[in-house]
Amino acid sequence: MFFHKKLSHTITLHPSFLGPRMREFVTQRLYEDVKDLCSGRYGYIVAVVAILEIQMGKILPGLGSAEFEVKYSAILFRPFRNEVMDAVVTKVNRMGFKSMAGPLEIFVSTQLIPADMKFNQHSNPPSYHSEEQKIEVGTLVRVKITGVRIDATAIYTIGTIKEDYLGVIE
Amino acid sequence: MTRGEAMIKRKTQPRAQPEGELDAGKLELGEDFQDAECLLISEVKVLLEAQYEGRKGEEEDKEMSGVFTRTLEYVQKFGRYTNRDTIKEVRALMKPTSLHPFECAQLGNLCCSEYEEAKSLVPSIGDKIGDEDLDSLLKQMDSLKKYQG
Numbered sequence: 001m002f003f004h005k006k007l008s009h010t011i012t013l014h015p016s017f018l019g020p021r022m023r024e025f026v027t028q029r030l031y032e033d034v035k036d037l038c039s040g041r042y043g044y045i046v047a048v049v050a051i052l053e054i055q056m057g058k059i060l061p062g063l064g065s066a067e068f069e070v071k072y073s074a075i076l077f078r079p080f081r082n083e084v085m086d087a088v089v090t091k092v093n094r095m096g097f098k099s100m101a102g103p104l105e106i107f108v109s110t111q112l113i114p115a116d117m118k119f120n121q122h123s124n125p126p127s128y129h130s131e132e133q134k135i136e137v138g139t140l141v142r143v144k145i146t147g148v149r150i151d152a153t154a155i156y157t158i159g160t161i162k163e164d165y166l167g168v169i170e
Numbered sequence: 171m172t173r174g175e176a177m178i179k180r181k182t183q184p185r186a187q188p189e190g191e192l193d194a195g196k197l198e199l200g201e202d203f204q205d206a207e208c209l210l211i212s213e214v215k216v217l218l219e220a221q222y223e224g225r226k227g228e229e230e231d232k233e234m235s236g237v238f239t240r241t242l243e244y245v246q247k248f249g250r251y252t253n254r255d256t257i258k259e260v261r262a263l264m265k266p267t268s269l270h271p272f273e274c275a276q277l278g279n280l281c282c283s284e285y286e287e288a289k290s291l292v293p294s295i296g297d298k299i300g301d302e303d304l305d306s307l308l309k310q311m312d313s314l315k316k317y318q319g
Contacts, residue, residue, distance in 0.1 A: 001194075001275060002209040005202075035235040041202060046214070046241045047221055075214060077241065078203065082195030084280060084291045086248050102244040103237040140247075142280075144291075148189055165287045 001083060003076045006052065007042065008069060009033065013057070015064040026054055026068050034074065040150045043078025044103045077102055079145050079157050086169060087159075089139045092126045094119055099141055104155060106143050112160035114167070133168040140169040197270055197294040208275035212257050215249035218242045250281050256318040263310055268298050281315065282308055 009030060017025045037045045050073050057066035087099035087106055096109035116130040127136035135141065143159035144166055161167045192200050222242060251257050264274040273292050282288040285304040289295055
């Protein structure tokens with residue numbers, strides 16, 4: 001689920017940056033720090049929407065660097081257990097298939113794929129198919145997240161398509 | 171665990187809630203997200219496309235982050251509402267209901283055709299809204315999507 005939240009980040013600037021373009025350096029540094037960041041607590045930080053406030057810098061005694069606390073609002077992407085989302089299949093193998101929902105990877109194992117969908121290793125590309133549906137790389141699927149594991153820098157999820165209204169999207 | 175160990179553990183533990191407690195099916199999103207604003211995929215699309223246009227103009231060689239690019243492709247593929255007015259109208263349709271922002275966003279993203287599908291995919295809705303009201307809401311959202319500019 002995408003969220004819009006106000007966050008806070010501390011930037012430390014070397015004394016050489018403390019000049020007329022100081023604020024610019026602070027914002028630049030914020031964009032660089034937050035780019036590609038996946039926090040365990042807030043999920044993926046997709047983009048900074050606006051910088052709300054750059055508080056007055058505090059000089060660190062002994063170092064000369066200045067510390068700024070920046071308040072900004074950002075778009076976050078954070079999956080939850082039992083949330084349903086759409087995804088694109090990226091890899092299919094005997095164990096199940098991997099799909100991507102934005103920056104998040106969701107793995108659906110064979111056990112959580114309906115029994116009537118069989119793995120066909122001879123098809124090119126490999127796929128799962130039943131009489132009515134086929135899952136191969138590029139298929140759009142509706143997945144329900146069954147497990148979320150968050151460590152400091154990444155989120156790993158597993159999902160299912162074994163319930164009603166889940167599976168291939170026409 | 172002794173009381174002393176428990177006190178030390180509390181100080182060094184990160185504040186995030188254990189993952190096992192969070193459950194979208196019961197609307198338990200943890201203290202960080204329980205009251206956070208939920209965005210429709212189409213709203214994210216509008217925001218990211220605006221940023222992309224802005225950044226494209228600035229520096230050609232600035233690399234977009236992987237997360238940004240993958241999310242942009244995703245929202246362009248799955249964003250159902252193409253213009254801002256439609257998104258505003260969808261939001262206005264859901265405002266008078268007593269649904270949680272998370273549930274509203276899920277309904278907007280999944281675009282169910284009937285109330286059974288909606289209640290199955292977003293189980294936390296439960297009895298917050300009657301079947302007929304939900305059905306009429308879904309049909310209005312569907313017609314907004316069909317007849318958008």
